[in-house]
Every structure is written in structure tokens, then in C-alpha cells.
Amino acid sequence: MRRELKGDLQGVPGTCAIAKTGCVVYLSSMATAILGTSGDALSFSPEANPYETDRLLNEYLLFHYGEPGEVLPHASGPADALGYPVRCVSECVDVSRLPAGARALDLGCAVGRSTFELARHCAEAVGIDFSQRFVGAAETIRTLGSLAYQRLEEGSLTTELVALRPPGVDPARVAFEAGDAMHLREDLGVFDVVLMANLIDRLRQPLLCLSRLAALVRAGGQLVVTSPYTWLEDYTPRENWLGGVAREEGRPVRTLDGLREALGSDFQLERTLDLPFLIREHARKYQWSVAQASVWTRRS
Numbered sequence: 001m002r003r004e005l006k007g008d009l010q011g012v013p014g015t016c017a018i019a020k021t022g023c024v025v026y027l028s029s030m031a032t033a034i035l036g037t038s039g040d041a042l043s044f045s046p047e048a049n050p051y052e053t054d055r056l057l058n059e060y061l062l063f064h065y066g067e068p069g070e071v072l073p074h075a076s077g078p079a080d081a082l083g084y085p086v087r088c089v090s091e092c093v094d095v096s097r098l099p100a101g102a103r104a105l106d107l108g109c110a111v112g113r114s115t116f117e118l119a120r121h122c123a124e125a126v127g128i129d130f131s132q133r134f135v136g137a138a139e140t141i142r143t144l145g146s147l148a149y150q151r152l153e154e155g156s157l158t159t160e161l162v163a164l165r166p167p168g169v170d171p172a173r174v175a176f177e178a179g180d181a182m183h184l185r186e187d188l189g190v191f192d193v194v195l196m197a198n199l200i201d202r203l204r205q206p207l208l209c210l211s212r213l214a215a216l217v218r219a220g221g222q223l224v225v226t227s228p229y230t231w232l233e234d235y236t237p238r239e240n241w242l243g244g245v246a247r248e249e250g251r252p253v254r255t256l257d258g259l260r261e262a263l264g265s266d267f268q269l270e271r272t273l274d275l276p277f278l279i280r281e282h283a284r285k286y287q288w289s290v291a292q293a294s295v296w297t298r299r300s
């Protein structure tokens with residue numbers, strides 16, 4: 001939904017909209033909670049976390065909630081890469097296997113679109129992310145139904161858009177909370193489906209997160225891991241990369257090999273698929289990536 005062209009990105013009315021809801025108070029208490037539970041979630045100081053910036057908050061709101069024409073008005077662009085947070089659910093989760101009253105977990109949910117999509121099929125969908133601002137934005141969309149944000153056009157020119165809660169989703173089924181995927185609270189319970197979209201290569205210790213999954217997914221339940229495997233030392237020390245490295249005698253190890261090694265005793269790999277996605281930086285610059293999704297079933 002488009003409003004008008006503005007000339008001052010610094011104003012970032014999207015973030016003002018968050019402040020107007022009163023979420024700032026909620027967020028500052030969450031910050032204390034997060035920092036109290038884990039000091040090793042990030043390779044940089046919390047203040048330098050890119051996922052707390054205006055730029056990424058606005059980019060992710062567009063990525064998750066933008067209409068196709070708002071994200072990609074160029075006819076020659078890769079339209080099949082649109083709607084990624086929706087496709088992570090519609091193309092990867094086998095909804096016919098979900099029991100009545102199913103519970104879903106979206107780890108690294110960002111601003112929450114996949115969590116809402118999981119709630120179409122599950123009685124409860126929990127979204128957890130380390131970014132206080134992302135979780136605050138998701139919670140505003142859940143409770144108020146909309147959130148204004150800024151789409152960057154060129155230089156400091158922006159257009160105000162509005163992220164809308166996806167129609168047909170009961171917000172009472174959805175819960176967002178701030179948390180660290182490597183140090184999740186113990187009382188989360190067990191889930192019928194866990195989604196980790198584009199998270200593993202943003203964690204300092206991905207194995208620590210993966211090691212908790214056997215306890216989080218019920219026997220026969222589904223695990224979906226998607227990632228473009230963009231390993232960067234800014235986020236993950238090289239010795240913790242799951243793949244993209246040469247091991248003994250120069251043998252190349254792919255991330256899917258690393259996932260098999262980490263998950264194989266508790267999960268069966270059902271299938272893999274390519275999921276292209278498109279993140280719009282500004283009117284004439286995009287990141288086009290192809291994530292690999294691996295779909296797993298928890299062994300009995």
C-alpha cells in the first residue's frame with residue numbers, strides 16, 4: 001500500500017509508527033531479557049547489530065509484506081523470486097501431515113511473515129527473533145493489523161508504504177518473542193513443524209542451535225531449513241561454518257553435508273529444493289539469491 005514520496009530517510013516514519021504503539025517500552029524490557037540470557041549471540045556489539053537498523057527493518061518489511069508491484073515494478077525482473085517468506089511455508093511444509101491443534105515454530109522470524117503463514121495451518125505459531133526491532137514490528141502488525149514503513153528509492157528519497165497483516169490469519173494463533181536461537185528458553189514445548197529460514201548462516205554457533213532441534217520437533221514432525229549458505233566471518237567464525245570449506249586432504253564440504261552430519265541421527269532428509277528470493281535495496285538495486293531448502297522428518 002503506497003502513501004506519498006518523502007525526502008527524509010532520517011525521519012523514518014515507519015519507526016515512528018512503532019513508537020506510537022507503545023512498543024518502545026515493550027522492546028526495552030525485551031532487550032534486558034535478551035542480554036541477560038546470552039552474551040554470545042552476536043559477533044559484534046548489540047548496538048552494531050545490522051538487524052536493529054532502520055535500513056534493514058524497512059528492507060525486511062518490504063521483503064515480507066510488499067505487494068509484487070511494490071517490490072519489483074520491472075517487467076524483466078525475476079518475479080519467481082517474490083513472496084519468499086510465504087513460499088518457505090507453501091512449498092516446504094506438508095500441511096496434510098499436520099495434526100489438529102498443530103504447533104509451529106519460526107526461528108529467526110524477522111518481521112514475522114512466515115509465522116503468520118504457519119498460523120494458517122496451525123493452531124499456534126510462535127515466531128522468535130534476536131532483533132528487538134524486528135520482533136516489535138511483527139508484534140505491531142499482529143496487534144494493530146498494519147505498520148507504516150519506508151521504501152528507499154534513491155539517495156535519501158523514500159516512499160511510505162504500509163505492511164498489512166495477511167488477511168485470513170487469526171492473530172490470536174500467533175505469538176512473537178525476542179530470543180536467541182542458540183539459547184532458547186527451556187519451556188518452549190514441542191512443535192509439529194519448525195522453520196529456520198535464512199538463519200543458520202547468521203548464527204555465531206549454528207551447531208548449538210541445531211543440537212536443540214531434536215528436543216523441539218515431535219516424532220514424525222517436520223523441520224525446514226532454508227539458506228543461501230552465505231557464510232561470513234562477520235556473523236560466524238570460520239571454524240563454525242557448516243560447509244563451504246575444504247576439510248581434511250582438501251575435501252570440499254558443502255553445507256548440506258554439514259546439515260546431514262548434524263541432523264542425520266535424529267532427522268531423515270526427505271527432499272531439497274531451490275527457493276529463489278529477492279531483497280530490494282533501492283529502486284534500482286536488488287539482491288537476487290537462491291536458497292536451498294532441506295525438508296526433514298523427526299525420526300521416532
Ligand SMILES: C[S@@+](CC[C@H](N)C(=O)[O-])C[C@H]1O[C@@H](n2cnc3c(N)ncnc32)[C@H](O)[C@@H]1O
Binds near residue numbers: 203
Ligand atoms: C537473514 S534474516 C532472515 C529472516 C527471515 N527468516 C527471512 O527469511 O526473511 C536472519 C534473521 O535471523 C535473526 N537472528 C540472527 N541471530 C539470531 C539469533 N541468535 N537468534 C534468533 N534470531 C537471530 C536476525 O535478527 C534476522 O531477523
